[in-house]
Amino acid sequence: MSKKIFLTVFLSLLLSVNFVLGQDKVLIGLGGGGSKPTGDGSEYWNMGFNIHGEIFADITKDMSLGYRAAYNNWSVNSNKFRYDVSATTSIWELCPSIRFLPSSHKEQQTYCFGQIGAGLYIINVDVDLPYYPSEYITDCRFGINFGMGIVVASGILIYPMYNIIFTEQETTNYFTLNLGITLNSHTQW
Numbered sequence: 001m002s003k004k005i006f007l008t009v010f011l012s013l014l015l016s017v018n019f020v021l022g023q024d025k026v027l028i029g030l031g032g033g034g035s036k037p038t039g040d041g042s043e044y045w046n047m048g049f050n051i052h053g054e055i056f057a058d059i060t061k062d063m064s065l066g067y068r069a070a071y072n073n074w075s076v077n078s079n080k081f082r083y084d085v086s087a088t089t090s091i092w093e094l095c096p097s098i099r100f101l102p103s104s105h106k107e108q109q110t111y112c113f114g115q116i117g118a119g120l121y122i123i124n125v126d127v128d129l130p131y132y133p134s135e136y137i138t139d140c141r142f143g144i145n146f147g148m149g150i151v152v153a154s155g156i157l158i159y160p161m162y163n164i165i166f167t168e169q170e171t172t173n174y175f176t177l178n179l180g181i182t183l184n185s186h187t188q189w
Helices: 002-021
Strands: 025-038 048-060 063-075 086-100 111-128 135-152 156-166 171-188
Antiparallel strands (some): 135 156
Protein backbone atom coordinates (compact mmCIF):
# COMPACT_ATOMS: atom_id res chain seq x y z
CA MET A 1 0.00 0.00 0.00
CA SER A 2 2.76 2.47 0.90
CA LYS A 3 4.44 1.84 -2.48
CA LYS A 4 1.22 2.85 -4.26
CA ILE A 5 0.95 6.01 -2.17
CA PHE A 6 4.61 6.87 -2.77
CA LEU A 7 4.25 6.31 -6.54
CA THR A 8 1.07 8.42 -6.67
CA VAL A 9 2.69 11.27 -4.74
CA PHE A 10 5.87 11.10 -6.85
CA LEU A 11 3.93 11.24 -10.12
CA SER A 12 1.78 14.14 -8.92
CA LEU A 13 4.91 16.04 -7.85
CA LEU A 14 6.52 15.42 -11.22
CA LEU A 15 3.43 16.47 -13.16
CA SER A 16 2.83 19.64 -11.13
CA VAL A 17 6.45 20.82 -11.43
CA ASN A 18 6.48 19.98 -15.14
CA PHE A 19 3.20 21.88 -15.67
CA VAL A 20 4.33 24.97 -13.76
CA LEU A 21 7.70 25.19 -15.50
CA GLY A 22 5.94 24.97 -18.87
CA GLN A 23 3.90 28.13 -18.25
CA ASP A 24 4.78 31.59 -19.55
CA LYS A 25 4.05 33.35 -16.26
CA VAL A 26 5.17 31.94 -12.94
CA LEU A 27 5.44 33.14 -9.37
CA ILE A 28 8.45 31.99 -7.35
CA GLY A 29 8.47 32.50 -3.59
CA LEU A 30 11.07 32.07 -0.86
CA GLY A 31 10.61 32.46 2.85
CA GLY A 32 10.65 31.16 6.36
CA GLY A 33 8.92 31.40 9.66
CA GLY A 34 7.97 29.77 12.91
CA SER A 35 6.80 26.19 13.27
CA LYS A 36 5.13 24.41 16.21
CA PRO A 37 3.84 20.85 16.64
CA THR A 38 0.24 20.58 17.86
CA GLY A 39 -1.81 17.81 19.43
CA ASP A 40 -0.71 14.92 21.66
CA GLY A 41 2.92 15.21 22.75
CA SER A 42 3.41 18.71 21.34
CA GLU A 43 4.30 20.06 24.79
CA TYR A 44 7.59 18.10 24.58
CA TRP A 45 8.80 20.16 21.60
CA ASN A 46 9.99 23.77 21.50
CA MET A 47 8.91 26.31 18.92
CA GLY A 48 10.92 25.64 15.76
CA PHE A 49 11.50 27.17 12.36
CA ASN A 50 10.75 26.50 8.72
CA ILE A 51 12.33 27.47 5.43
CA HIS A 52 10.35 27.09 2.24
CA GLY A 53 10.30 27.65 -1.49
CA GLU A 54 7.37 27.57 -3.85
CA ILE A 55 6.54 27.95 -7.50
CA PHE A 56 3.05 28.65 -8.88
CA ALA A 57 1.47 29.30 -12.27
CA ASP A 58 -2.02 30.66 -12.93
CA ILE A 59 -4.28 28.05 -14.51
CA THR A 60 -7.38 30.27 -14.42
CA LYS A 61 -7.92 33.89 -13.39
CA ASP A 62 -8.73 32.77 -9.83
CA MET A 63 -6.60 29.64 -9.34
CA SER A 64 -2.90 28.76 -9.42
CA LEU A 65 -1.28 25.35 -9.48
CA GLY A 66 2.12 24.94 -7.91
CA TYR A 67 4.58 23.14 -5.76
CA ARG A 68 5.78 23.83 -2.22
CA ALA A 69 8.92 22.43 -0.63
CA ALA A 70 9.65 23.22 3.02
CA TYR A 71 12.01 22.20 5.82
CA ASN A 72 10.79 22.30 9.45
CA ASN A 73 12.90 21.70 12.57
CA TRP A 74 12.14 21.42 16.29
CA SER A 75 14.25 20.61 19.34
CA VAL A 76 12.99 18.78 22.39
CA ASN A 77 11.88 20.76 25.44
CA SER A 78 14.36 19.20 27.88
CA ASN A 79 12.65 20.89 30.86
CA LYS A 80 9.84 18.33 30.51
CA PHE A 81 12.16 15.41 31.40
CA ARG A 82 13.91 14.34 34.60
CA TYR A 83 17.04 13.27 32.73
CA ASP A 84 19.23 14.99 30.18
CA VAL A 85 17.42 14.33 26.90
CA SER A 86 18.54 15.62 23.53
CA ALA A 87 16.35 15.22 20.45
CA THR A 88 15.45 16.99 17.23
CA THR A 89 12.74 16.39 14.68
CA SER A 90 12.91 17.66 11.13
CA ILE A 91 10.27 17.29 8.45
CA TRP A 92 10.62 17.91 4.72
CA GLU A 93 7.37 18.79 2.91
CA LEU A 94 7.15 18.09 -0.83
CA CYS A 95 3.62 19.06 -1.85
CA PRO A 96 1.82 19.98 -5.06
CA SER A 97 -0.62 22.74 -4.12
CA ILE A 98 -3.58 24.72 -5.39
CA ARG A 99 -3.90 28.39 -4.51
CA PHE A 100 -7.31 30.10 -4.74
CA LEU A 101 -7.07 33.80 -5.63
CA PRO A 102 -9.47 36.70 -6.20
CA SER A 103 -10.18 37.13 -9.93
CA SER A 104 -8.64 40.61 -9.97
CA HIS A 105 -5.47 39.72 -8.01
CA LYS A 106 -3.13 40.84 -10.82
CA GLU A 107 -4.46 44.40 -10.58
CA GLN A 108 -4.34 44.60 -6.77
CA GLN A 109 -1.44 45.57 -4.51
CA THR A 110 -2.89 43.58 -1.61
CA TYR A 111 -5.08 40.48 -1.78
CA CYS A 112 -5.96 37.34 0.18
CA PHE A 113 -5.64 33.73 -0.95
CA GLY A 114 -6.40 30.21 0.21
CA GLN A 115 -4.09 27.27 -0.33
CA ILE A 116 -4.34 23.49 -0.04
CA GLY A 117 -1.74 20.87 -0.84
CA ALA A 118 -1.03 17.17 -0.48
CA GLY A 119 2.17 15.26 -0.85
CA LEU A 120 5.16 13.53 0.65
CA TYR A 121 6.47 14.30 4.14
CA ILE A 122 9.89 12.98 5.14
CA ILE A 123 10.20 12.76 8.92
CA ASN A 124 13.60 12.53 10.66
CA VAL A 125 13.91 12.07 14.43
CA ASP A 126 17.28 12.07 16.20
CA VAL A 127 17.15 11.02 19.88
CA ASP A 128 19.98 10.87 22.42
CA LEU A 129 19.06 9.48 25.86
CA PRO A 130 21.38 8.86 28.82
CA TYR A 131 22.42 5.21 29.18
CA TYR A 132 20.98 4.27 25.76
CA PRO A 133 22.51 4.34 22.27
CA SER A 134 21.51 7.26 20.05
CA GLU A 135 18.69 6.54 17.65
CA TYR A 136 17.96 8.08 14.25
CA ILE A 137 14.59 7.32 12.64
CA THR A 138 13.46 8.28 9.13
CA ASP A 139 9.96 7.77 7.76
CA CYS A 140 8.14 8.89 4.59
CA ARG A 141 4.41 9.55 4.86
CA PHE A 142 1.54 11.13 2.96
CA GLY A 143 0.11 14.37 4.33
CA ILE A 144 -1.95 17.44 3.57
CA ASN A 145 -1.64 21.13 4.35
CA PHE A 146 -4.00 24.08 4.14
CA GLY A 147 -4.07 27.74 5.03
CA MET A 148 -5.03 31.26 4.11
CA GLY A 149 -2.82 34.23 3.57
CA ILE A 150 -2.32 37.71 2.29
CA VAL A 151 -0.02 39.20 -0.33
CA VAL A 152 1.05 42.74 0.54
CA ALA A 153 2.76 45.32 -1.67
CA SER A 154 2.74 42.99 -4.69
CA GLY A 155 5.23 40.53 -3.35
CA ILE A 156 5.32 39.98 0.43
CA LEU A 157 3.40 36.91 1.58
CA ILE A 158 2.15 36.26 5.10
CA TYR A 159 0.33 32.99 5.62
CA PRO A 160 -0.27 30.39 8.29
CA MET A 161 -0.42 26.72 7.23
CA TYR A 162 -1.67 23.69 9.13
CA ASN A 163 -0.08 20.34 8.27
CA ILE A 164 -1.48 16.86 8.93
CA ILE A 165 0.75 13.84 8.32
CA PHE A 166 -0.88 10.42 8.31
CA THR A 167 1.40 8.21 10.41
CA GLU A 168 0.93 4.58 11.52
CA GLN A 169 -1.79 4.84 14.18
CA GLU A 170 -2.47 8.56 14.43
CA THR A 171 -1.50 11.83 12.80
CA THR A 172 1.42 14.18 13.27
CA ASN A 173 0.22 17.78 13.15
CA TYR A 174 1.99 21.12 13.14
CA PHE A 175 1.30 24.78 12.48
CA THR A 176 3.57 27.16 10.60
CA LEU A 177 3.48 30.93 10.28
CA ASN A 178 5.23 31.85 7.04
CA LEU A 179 6.69 35.11 5.79
CA GLY A 180 7.98 35.18 2.26
CA ILE A 181 8.77 37.23 -0.79
CA THR A 182 7.80 36.48 -4.38
CA LEU A 183 10.16 36.82 -7.29
CA ASN A 184 9.28 37.23 -10.97
CA SER A 185 5.67 37.81 -10.03
CA HIS A 186 3.60 37.63 -13.21
CA THR A 187 6.45 38.56 -15.53
CA GLN A 188 7.41 36.72 -18.68
CA TRP A 189 10.67 34.81 -18.70
